[in-house]
Amino acid sequence: MSLTSMQTFIIIAMVAIGTMATRFLPFVLLKGEKSKHASITYLGEVLPYSAIGLLVVYCLKDVGFTAGSRGLPEIISILLIVFLHKWKGNVLLSIGMGTFAYMVLVQLIFN
Amino acid sequence: MVKTKALKAAFPHTIPVLTGFMFLGMAYGILMNSKGYSVGWTILMSLIAFAGSAQYVAITFLTSVFNPIYALLMTLMINARHLFYGISMFEKYEDTGKLKPYLIFGLCDETFSIICSAEAPKDVDRNWFMFFITILDHGYWVIGSAIGGFLGTMVSFNTQGLDFVLTALFVVIFVEQWKSQRNHKPAIIGIVCSVLCLVIFGPKSFIIPSMIGILAILMMMQSPNENEKDMAEGKVQ
Numbered sequence: 001m002s003l004t005s006m007q008t009f010i011i012i013a014m015v016a017i018g019t020m021a022t023r024f025l026p027f028v029l030l031k032g033e034k035s036k037h038a039s040i041t042y043l044g045e046v047l048p049y050s051a052i053g054l055l056v057v058y059c060l061k062d063v064g065f066t067a068g069s070r071g072l073p074e075i076i077s078i079l080l081i082v083f084l085h086k087w088k089g090n091v092l093l094s095i096g097m098g099t100f101a102y103m104v105l106v107q108l109i110f111n
Numbered sequence: 112m113v114k115t116k117a118l119k120a121a122f123p124h125t126i127p128v129l130t131g132f133m134f135l136g137m138a139y140g141i142l143m144n145s146k147g148y149s150v151g152w153t154i155l156m157s158l159i160a161f162a163g164s165a166q167y168v169a170i171t172f173l174t175s176v177f178n179p180i181y182a183l184l185m186t187l188m189i190n191a192r193h194l195f196y197g198i199s200m201f202e203k204y205e206d207t208g209k210l211k212p213y214l215i216f217g218l219c220d221e222t223f224s225i226i227c228s229a230e231a232p233k234d235v236d237r238n239w240f241m242f243f244i245t246i247l248d249h250g251y252w253v254i255g256s257a258i259g260g261f262l263g264t265m266v267s268f269n270t271q272g273l274d275f276v277l278t279a280l281f282v283v284i285f286v287e288q289w290k291s292q293r294n295h296k297p298a299i300i301g302i303v304c305s306v307l308c309l310v311i312f313g314p315k316s317f318i319i320p321s322m323i324g325i326l327a328i329l330m331m332m333q334s335p336n337e338n339e340k341d342m343a344e345g346k347v348q
Contacts, residue, residue, distance in 0.1 A: 014183040
Protein backbone atom coordinates (compact mmCIF):
# COMPACT_ATOMS: atom_id res chain seq x y z
CA MET A 1 0.00 0.00 0.00
CA SER A 2 1.51 3.29 -1.04
CA LEU A 3 -1.45 5.42 0.05
CA THR A 4 -2.86 5.88 3.55
CA SER A 5 -6.12 4.15 4.46
CA MET A 6 -8.03 7.41 4.14
CA GLN A 7 -6.54 8.12 0.72
CA THR A 8 -7.32 4.57 -0.41
CA PHE A 9 -10.89 4.98 0.73
CA ILE A 10 -11.23 8.26 -1.18
CA ILE A 11 -9.87 6.69 -4.39
CA ILE A 12 -12.33 3.77 -4.08
CA ALA A 13 -15.15 6.27 -3.51
CA MET A 14 -14.09 8.21 -6.64
CA VAL A 15 -14.14 5.03 -8.77
CA ALA A 16 -17.58 4.18 -7.35
CA ILE A 17 -18.94 7.70 -7.92
CA GLY A 18 -17.52 7.86 -11.46
CA THR A 19 -19.05 4.49 -12.35
CA MET A 20 -22.42 5.29 -10.82
CA ALA A 21 -22.51 8.65 -12.58
CA THR A 22 -22.29 6.87 -15.95
CA ARG A 23 -24.97 4.36 -14.95
CA PHE A 24 -27.47 6.75 -13.36
CA LEU A 25 -27.02 9.80 -15.60
CA PRO A 26 -29.33 8.68 -18.47
CA PHE A 27 -32.10 7.88 -16.00
CA VAL A 28 -31.69 11.23 -14.24
CA LEU A 29 -31.49 13.27 -17.46
CA LEU A 30 -34.40 11.52 -19.16
CA LYS A 31 -36.59 11.49 -16.08
CA GLY A 32 -38.72 14.48 -17.06
CA GLU A 33 -39.30 13.08 -20.55
CA LYS A 34 -42.63 11.64 -21.49
CA SER A 35 -42.32 7.91 -20.98
CA LYS A 36 -43.18 7.25 -24.61
CA HIS A 37 -41.03 9.96 -26.12
CA ALA A 38 -40.49 8.90 -29.74
CA SER A 39 -36.70 9.32 -29.77
CA ILE A 40 -36.17 7.45 -26.51
CA THR A 41 -38.41 4.61 -27.62
CA TYR A 42 -36.53 4.53 -30.92
CA LEU A 43 -33.11 4.52 -29.23
CA GLY A 44 -34.29 1.86 -26.79
CA GLU A 45 -35.10 -0.31 -29.82
CA VAL A 46 -31.95 0.20 -31.88
CA LEU A 47 -29.21 1.20 -29.44
CA PRO A 48 -28.81 -2.22 -27.72
CA TYR A 49 -27.72 -3.70 -31.06
CA SER A 50 -25.15 -0.97 -31.67
CA ALA A 51 -24.00 -1.12 -28.03
CA ILE A 52 -23.22 -4.86 -28.20
CA GLY A 53 -21.29 -4.20 -31.42
CA LEU A 54 -19.30 -1.52 -29.62
CA LEU A 55 -18.73 -3.88 -26.70
CA VAL A 56 -17.33 -6.62 -28.96
CA VAL A 57 -14.90 -4.12 -30.51
CA TYR A 58 -14.03 -2.84 -27.02
CA CYS A 59 -13.03 -6.36 -25.95
CA LEU A 60 -10.73 -6.68 -28.96
CA LYS A 61 -9.27 -3.16 -28.77
CA ASP A 62 -5.82 -4.27 -27.57
CA VAL A 63 -5.37 -7.09 -30.08
CA GLY A 64 -2.40 -6.39 -32.33
CA PHE A 65 -3.26 -7.26 -35.89
CA THR A 66 0.14 -6.31 -37.31
CA ALA A 67 2.47 -8.06 -34.89
CA GLY A 68 2.76 -11.21 -32.76
CA SER A 69 -0.04 -13.64 -33.45
CA ARG A 70 -1.70 -11.02 -35.71
CA GLY A 71 -5.03 -11.50 -33.99
CA LEU A 72 -5.38 -15.01 -35.41
CA PRO A 73 -6.42 -16.69 -32.11
CA GLU A 74 -9.17 -14.08 -31.72
CA ILE A 75 -10.34 -14.32 -35.33
CA ILE A 76 -10.38 -18.14 -35.36
CA SER A 77 -12.20 -18.37 -32.01
CA ILE A 78 -14.80 -15.77 -32.97
CA LEU A 79 -15.47 -17.49 -36.31
CA LEU A 80 -15.88 -20.77 -34.43
CA ILE A 81 -18.34 -19.15 -31.99
CA VAL A 82 -20.38 -17.58 -34.80
CA PHE A 83 -20.44 -20.85 -36.74
CA LEU A 84 -21.37 -22.97 -33.70
CA HIS A 85 -24.02 -20.52 -32.61
CA LYS A 86 -25.64 -20.25 -36.04
CA TRP A 87 -25.59 -24.02 -36.29
CA LYS A 88 -26.58 -25.26 -32.81
CA GLY A 89 -27.81 -22.11 -31.07
CA ASN A 90 -26.67 -23.40 -27.68
CA VAL A 91 -25.28 -20.49 -25.63
CA LEU A 92 -23.10 -22.51 -23.25
CA LEU A 93 -21.75 -24.76 -26.00
CA SER A 94 -20.75 -21.77 -28.15
CA ILE A 95 -19.11 -19.89 -25.27
CA GLY A 96 -17.44 -23.00 -23.83
CA MET A 97 -16.00 -24.25 -27.12
CA GLY A 98 -14.96 -20.74 -28.19
CA THR A 99 -13.10 -20.09 -24.95
CA PHE A 100 -11.52 -23.55 -24.95
CA ALA A 101 -10.34 -23.07 -28.54
CA TYR A 102 -8.90 -19.66 -27.65
CA MET A 103 -7.02 -21.05 -24.64
CA VAL A 104 -5.53 -23.87 -26.71
CA LEU A 105 -4.53 -21.40 -29.43
CA VAL A 106 -2.80 -18.90 -27.14
CA GLN A 107 -1.23 -21.46 -24.82
CA LEU A 108 -0.06 -24.14 -27.26
CA ILE A 109 0.00 -22.82 -30.79
CA PHE A 110 0.64 -19.07 -30.77
CA ASN A 111 2.74 -18.95 -27.59
CA MET B 112 -42.25 -18.22 -4.32
CA VAL B 113 -42.26 -15.51 -6.95
CA LYS B 114 -38.64 -14.81 -6.09
CA THR B 115 -37.52 -18.46 -6.11
CA LYS B 116 -39.07 -18.91 -9.52
CA ALA B 117 -37.36 -15.79 -10.85
CA LEU B 118 -34.02 -16.88 -9.38
CA LYS B 119 -34.31 -20.30 -11.01
CA ALA B 120 -35.13 -18.71 -14.36
CA ALA B 121 -32.32 -16.16 -14.06
CA PHE B 122 -29.47 -18.44 -12.98
CA PRO B 123 -28.83 -20.34 -16.26
CA HIS B 124 -28.43 -17.04 -18.12
CA THR B 125 -25.63 -16.02 -15.75
CA ILE B 126 -23.45 -19.17 -16.02
CA PRO B 127 -21.04 -17.67 -18.60
CA VAL B 128 -20.65 -14.63 -16.35
CA LEU B 129 -20.05 -16.91 -13.36
CA THR B 130 -17.11 -18.46 -15.21
CA GLY B 131 -15.73 -15.16 -16.44
CA PHE B 132 -16.14 -13.22 -13.21
CA MET B 133 -14.70 -15.97 -11.01
CA PHE B 134 -11.54 -15.88 -13.09
CA LEU B 135 -11.29 -12.13 -13.71
CA GLY B 136 -12.38 -11.38 -10.14
CA MET B 137 -9.75 -13.75 -8.75
CA ALA B 138 -7.09 -12.22 -10.96
CA TYR B 139 -8.11 -8.80 -9.65
CA GLY B 140 -7.95 -9.93 -6.03
CA ILE B 141 -4.52 -11.49 -6.57
CA LEU B 142 -3.26 -8.30 -8.21
CA MET B 143 -4.59 -6.09 -5.38
CA ASN B 144 -2.96 -8.44 -2.89
CA SER B 145 0.37 -8.23 -4.71
CA LYS B 146 0.21 -4.41 -4.40
CA GLY B 147 -0.22 -4.73 -0.65
CA TYR B 148 -4.00 -4.23 -0.47
CA SER B 149 -5.65 -6.72 1.84
CA VAL B 150 -8.82 -8.59 0.93
CA GLY B 151 -11.03 -6.09 2.77
CA TRP B 152 -10.09 -3.31 0.33
CA THR B 153 -10.66 -5.65 -2.61
CA ILE B 154 -14.13 -6.59 -1.39
CA LEU B 155 -15.04 -2.97 -0.70
CA MET B 156 -13.98 -1.92 -4.18
CA SER B 157 -15.80 -4.79 -5.92
CA LEU B 158 -18.91 -4.21 -3.82
CA ILE B 159 -19.36 -0.47 -4.29
CA ALA B 160 -17.56 0.27 -7.58
CA PHE B 161 -18.44 -2.97 -9.40
CA ALA B 162 -16.76 -2.08 -12.68
CA GLY B 163 -14.23 -4.59 -13.99
CA SER B 164 -12.05 -2.54 -16.32
CA ALA B 165 -12.18 0.62 -14.16
CA GLN B 166 -11.14 -1.43 -11.12
CA TYR B 167 -8.14 -2.81 -12.97
CA VAL B 168 -7.12 0.69 -14.01
CA ALA B 169 -7.78 1.92 -10.46
CA ILE B 170 -4.88 -0.22 -9.26
CA THR B 171 -2.66 2.36 -10.91
CA PHE B 172 -4.42 5.15 -8.96
CA LEU B 173 -3.76 3.23 -5.76
CA THR B 174 -0.08 2.71 -6.47
CA SER B 175 0.88 6.21 -7.62
CA VAL B 176 0.63 9.74 -6.17
CA PHE B 177 -2.73 10.45 -4.51
CA ASN B 178 -4.92 12.20 -7.12
CA PRO B 179 -8.68 11.71 -6.60
CA ILE B 180 -9.77 14.08 -9.41
CA TYR B 181 -7.69 12.15 -11.93
CA ALA B 182 -9.20 8.91 -10.60
CA LEU B 183 -12.72 10.30 -11.04
CA LEU B 184 -12.12 11.62 -14.58
CA MET B 185 -10.41 8.42 -15.75
CA THR B 186 -13.28 6.35 -14.38
CA LEU B 187 -15.82 8.54 -16.19
CA MET B 188 -13.88 8.06 -19.44
CA ILE B 189 -13.51 4.31 -19.11
CA ASN B 190 -17.15 3.80 -18.16
CA ALA B 191 -18.73 6.26 -20.58
CA ARG B 192 -20.17 3.32 -22.53
CA HIS B 193 -22.58 2.75 -19.63
CA LEU B 194 -24.47 5.85 -20.79
CA PHE B 195 -25.66 3.75 -23.74
CA TYR B 196 -26.89 1.02 -21.45
CA GLY B 197 -28.96 3.50 -19.46
CA ILE B 198 -30.58 4.97 -22.57
CA SER B 199 -31.26 1.45 -23.89
CA MET B 200 -32.84 0.29 -20.63
CA PHE B 201 -34.75 3.49 -19.87
CA GLU B 202 -38.15 2.07 -20.76
CA LYS B 203 -37.43 -1.52 -19.75
CA TYR B 204 -36.57 -0.37 -16.21
CA GLU B 205 -39.38 2.15 -16.00
CA ASP B 206 -41.89 0.10 -13.98
CA THR B 207 -39.44 -1.76 -11.79
CA GLY B 208 -40.39 0.12 -8.61
CA LYS B 209 -38.20 -0.37 -5.58
CA LEU B 210 -35.80 -2.62 -7.51
CA LYS B 211 -34.92 0.17 -9.93
CA PRO B 212 -32.02 1.84 -8.03
CA TYR B 213 -30.25 -1.49 -7.64
CA LEU B 214 -30.91 -2.51 -11.26
CA ILE B 215 -29.26 0.73 -12.41
CA PHE B 216 -26.43 0.42 -9.88
CA GLY B 217 -25.55 -3.07 -11.14
CA LEU B 218 -25.86 -2.39 -14.87
CA CYS B 219 -22.41 -3.60 -15.92
CA ASP B 220 -21.47 -4.79 -19.46
CA GLU B 221 -22.33 -8.39 -18.72
CA THR B 222 -25.66 -7.73 -16.99
CA PHE B 223 -26.63 -5.32 -19.75
CA SER B 224 -25.88 -7.85 -22.46
CA ILE B 225 -27.90 -10.59 -20.74
CA ILE B 226 -30.89 -8.36 -19.97
CA CYS B 227 -30.83 -7.11 -23.56
CA SER B 228 -31.42 -10.54 -25.01
CA ALA B 229 -32.96 -12.69 -22.25
CA GLU B 230 -36.71 -12.52 -21.77
CA ALA B 231 -38.32 -13.78 -18.57
CA PRO B 232 -40.52 -16.86 -19.16
CA LYS B 233 -44.25 -16.08 -19.17
CA ASP B 234 -44.99 -17.27 -15.65
CA VAL B 235 -41.97 -15.51 -14.11
CA ASP B 236 -41.99 -11.99 -12.68
CA ARG B 237 -39.95 -9.88 -15.07
CA ASN B 238 -38.66 -7.40 -12.51
CA TRP B 239 -37.38 -10.06 -10.13
CA PHE B 240 -35.89 -11.94 -13.08
CA MET B 241 -33.83 -8.87 -14.03
CA PHE B 242 -33.00 -8.26 -10.37
CA PHE B 243 -31.56 -11.77 -9.92
CA ILE B 244 -29.48 -11.56 -13.09
CA THR B 245 -28.03 -8.31 -11.74
CA ILE B 246 -27.37 -9.49 -8.19
CA LEU B 247 -25.97 -12.88 -9.26
CA ASP B 248 -23.45 -11.16 -11.56
CA HIS B 249 -22.57 -8.66 -8.83
CA GLY B 250 -22.18 -11.54 -6.35
CA TYR B 251 -19.89 -13.54 -8.66
CA TRP B 252 -17.63 -10.53 -9.04
CA VAL B 253 -17.41 -9.83 -5.30
CA ILE B 254 -16.88 -13.51 -4.40
CA GLY B 255 -14.35 -14.05 -7.20
CA SER B 256 -12.26 -11.06 -6.17
CA ALA B 257 -12.53 -12.03 -2.49
CA ILE B 258 -11.21 -15.53 -3.26
CA GLY B 259 -8.34 -13.97 -5.21
CA GLY B 260 -7.61 -11.61 -2.33
CA PHE B 261 -7.56 -14.47 0.18
CA LEU B 262 -5.42 -16.78 -1.91
CA GLY B 263 -3.03 -14.02 -2.87
CA THR B 264 -0.09 -15.23 -4.85
CA MET B 265 -0.24 -18.77 -3.45
CA VAL B 266 -1.92 -19.94 -6.61
CA SER B 267 -0.34 -20.28 -9.99
CA PHE B 268 -2.27 -21.92 -12.78
CA ASN B 269 -2.24 -21.68 -16.52
CA THR B 270 -5.47 -19.84 -17.15
CA GLN B 271 -4.04 -17.75 -19.96
CA GLY B 272 -6.88 -16.96 -22.33
CA LEU B 273 -9.71 -17.79 -19.92
CA ASP B 274 -10.77 -14.14 -19.84
CA PHE B 275 -11.87 -14.65 -23.44
CA VAL B 276 -15.05 -16.14 -21.97
CA LEU B 277 -16.56 -12.66 -21.67
CA THR B 278 -15.66 -11.74 -25.26
CA ALA B 279 -17.27 -15.05 -26.24
CA LEU B 280 -20.41 -14.10 -24.28
CA PHE B 281 -20.70 -10.78 -26.11
CA VAL B 282 -20.11 -12.42 -29.50
CA VAL B 283 -22.84 -14.99 -28.76
CA ILE B 284 -25.25 -12.24 -27.75
CA PHE B 285 -24.36 -10.34 -30.90
CA VAL B 286 -25.22 -13.44 -32.98
CA GLU B 287 -28.46 -13.99 -31.01
CA GLN B 288 -29.51 -10.41 -31.67
CA TRP B 289 -28.54 -10.78 -35.32
CA LYS B 290 -30.73 -13.88 -35.68
CA SER B 291 -33.68 -12.25 -33.92
CA GLN B 292 -33.72 -9.10 -36.08
CA ARG B 293 -34.42 -8.43 -39.73
CA ASN B 294 -32.94 -4.93 -39.56
CA HIS B 295 -29.18 -5.40 -39.13
CA LYS B 296 -28.32 -1.73 -39.57
CA PRO B 297 -27.95 -0.87 -35.84
CA ALA B 298 -25.61 -3.83 -35.30
CA ILE B 299 -23.53 -2.99 -38.38
CA ILE B 300 -23.37 0.69 -37.39
CA GLY B 301 -22.14 -0.31 -33.93
CA ILE B 302 -19.32 -2.46 -35.31
CA VAL B 303 -18.25 -0.26 -38.24
CA CYS B 304 -18.33 2.99 -36.29
CA SER B 305 -16.33 1.49 -33.40
CA VAL B 306 -13.73 -0.10 -35.68
CA LEU B 307 -13.27 3.16 -37.62
CA CYS B 308 -12.88 5.16 -34.40
CA LEU B 309 -10.49 2.53 -33.00
CA VAL B 310 -8.29 2.88 -36.09
CA ILE B 311 -8.43 6.69 -36.00
CA PHE B 312 -8.26 7.44 -32.26
CA GLY B 313 -6.50 4.35 -30.89
CA PRO B 314 -7.52 1.94 -28.13
CA LYS B 315 -7.28 4.46 -25.28
CA SER B 316 -9.67 7.08 -26.57
CA PHE B 317 -11.96 5.57 -29.19
CA ILE B 318 -14.99 4.89 -26.98
CA ILE B 319 -16.40 8.41 -26.73
CA PRO B 320 -15.97 9.27 -30.45
CA SER B 321 -17.59 5.90 -31.27
CA MET B 322 -20.55 6.68 -29.03
CA ILE B 323 -21.05 10.12 -30.58
CA GLY B 324 -20.78 8.64 -34.08
CA ILE B 325 -23.24 5.82 -33.35
CA LEU B 326 -25.78 8.21 -31.79
CA ALA B 327 -25.47 10.68 -34.66
CA ILE B 328 -25.99 8.00 -37.34
CA LEU B 329 -28.87 6.35 -35.48
CA MET B 330 -30.62 9.70 -35.01
CA MET B 331 -30.13 10.60 -38.68
CA MET B 332 -31.70 7.29 -39.63
CA GLN B 333 -34.69 7.99 -37.44
CA SER B 334 -35.77 11.36 -38.78
CA PRO B 335 -37.11 10.38 -42.23
CA ASN B 336 -39.24 7.60 -40.72
CA GLU B 337 -40.56 9.99 -38.12
CA ASN B 338 -41.56 12.47 -40.79
CA GLU B 339 -43.30 9.73 -42.71
CA LYS B 340 -45.15 8.70 -39.58
CA ASP B 341 -46.16 12.27 -38.82
CA MET B 342 -47.34 12.75 -42.38
CA ALA B 343 -49.31 9.52 -42.27
CA GLU B 344 -50.95 10.56 -39.02
CA GLY B 345 -51.63 13.99 -40.49
CA LYS B 346 -53.48 12.39 -43.39
CA VAL B 347 -55.66 10.35 -41.06
CA GLN B 348 -56.58 13.43 -39.08
